[in-house]
Amino acid sequence: MSRFKVALHIVPRRGLLDPQGKAVADALHTLGFKAVEDVHVGKHIIVEITARSASDAEKDARAMCERLLANPVTEDFEIAAVSAT
Amino acid sequence: MKFGIVTFPGSNCDYDAYHAVTDVLGEEATYLWHKDHDLAGADVVILPGGFSYGDYLRPGAIARFSPIMSEVIAHAKRGAPVLAICNGFQIACEAGLLPGVLLRNESLRFVSEPVRLRVENADTLFTNRYAMGEVLTMPVAHGDGRYTADGETLDRLEGEGQVVFRYVQGAGDTDVYWSPNGAMRAIAGIVSAQGNVMGLMPHPERAMDALLGSSDGVGVFESVLARVAA
Numbered sequence: 001m002s003r004f005k006v007a008l009h010i011v012p013r014r015g016l017l018d019p020q021g022k023a024v025a026d027a028l029h030t031l032g033f034k035a036v037e038d039v040h041v042g043k044h045i046i047v048e049i050t051a052r053s054a055s056d057a058e059k060d061a062r063a064m065c066e067r068l069l070a071n072p073v074t075e076d077f078e079i080a081a082v083s084a085t
Numbered sequence: 086m087k088f089g090i091v092t093f094p095g096s097n098c099d100y101d102a103y104h105a106v107t108d109v110l111g112e113e114a115t116y117l118w119h120k121d122h123d124l125a126g127a128d129v130v131i132l133p134g135g136f137s138y139g140d141y142l143r144p145g146a147i148a149r150f151s152p153i154m155s156e157v158i159a160h161a162k163r164g165a166p167v168l169a170i171c172n173g174f175q176i177a178c179e180a181g182l183l184p185g186v187l188l189r190n191e192s193l194r195f196v197s198e199p200v201r202l203r204v205e206n207a208d209t210l211f212t213n214r215y216a217m218g219e220v221l222t223m224p225v226a227h228g229d230g231r232y233t234a235d236g237e238t239l240d241r242l243e244g245e246g247q248v249v250f251r252y253v254q255g256a257g258d259t260d261v262y263w264s265p266n267g268a269m270r271a272i273a274g275i276v277s278a279q280g281n282v283m284g285l286m287p288h289p290e291r292a293m294d295a296l297l298g299s300s301d302g303v304g305v306f307e308s309v310l311a312r313v314a315a
């Protein structure tokens with residue numbers, strides 16, 4: 001068994017109203033970043049886990065997203081990185 | 086009749102619900118701690134408002150896995166009544182007792198004010214003491230009340246009469262839907278397909294006495310009493 005660090009990205013599903021993302025985009029426009037077209041604000045979660053392999057750690061993280069970390073109605077998730085610690 | 090009021094860490098409307106049941110209705114109520122494993126013989130479960138687990142991750146996401154929730158879900162599956170108010174509504178959605186989810190208010194502001202609600206179905210376990218189309222006043226107090234679901238779910242809720250309360254504008258504009266939080270189709274409250282679970286963002290338990298602004302919430306509790314006692 002080894003220790004792994006799994007980095008997860010959880011973002012509001014495209015097409016759903018994201019007022020937080022819109023507020024941040026408006027603020028960026030105010031600061032002069034006129035080229036910003038869209039912003040989505042989500043969550044970055046790091047899970048440290050003991051697993052047999054990196055693929056097992058990823059499988060566990062996926063199950064965690066499906067059951068708790070992301071809401072299947074409104075959020076999408078992706079496993080950004082799995083690294084041994 | 087006995088009401089069980091669940092207290093999660095961060096619940097803050099549990100006493101209001103207790104007061105509504107015992108002092109206003111004269112019925113029996115008991116608090117159920119989130120770590121309890123039984124409902125202490127409650128006929129009706131109330132999931133009260135508040136900020137369970139500090140709204141960490143998403144409102145209701147962690148409370149939904151509290152030990153007591155297995156009992157609440159089993160109670161609901163038996164067809165017994167669950168009244169889920171505000172944070173309770175968020176928890177019930179996360180637990181899969183009701184469809185959809187409550188997202189951050191469109192304005193990004195916490196709203197705390199009396200709102201007007203139109204009764205969209207007066208033939209449910211929770212609304213049978215109201216008249217169809219009646220406009221009620223109840224307070225809301227939430228930051229995450231924007232009811233959201235996919236189009237198919239919304240159509241089904243409407244088609245099956247599961248939308249029980251909608252937000253409407255002020256006096257004289259009772260047909261104009263309006264929402265303090267950006268809720269899809271101005272939905273303020275829904276019932277489950279079986280009809281025994283109601284979730285709503287407004288607070289009926291805080292609208293129990295005209296002296297404090299409104300007694301329009303009493304009907305929700307009386308409706309449950311009328312049906313369950315019958």
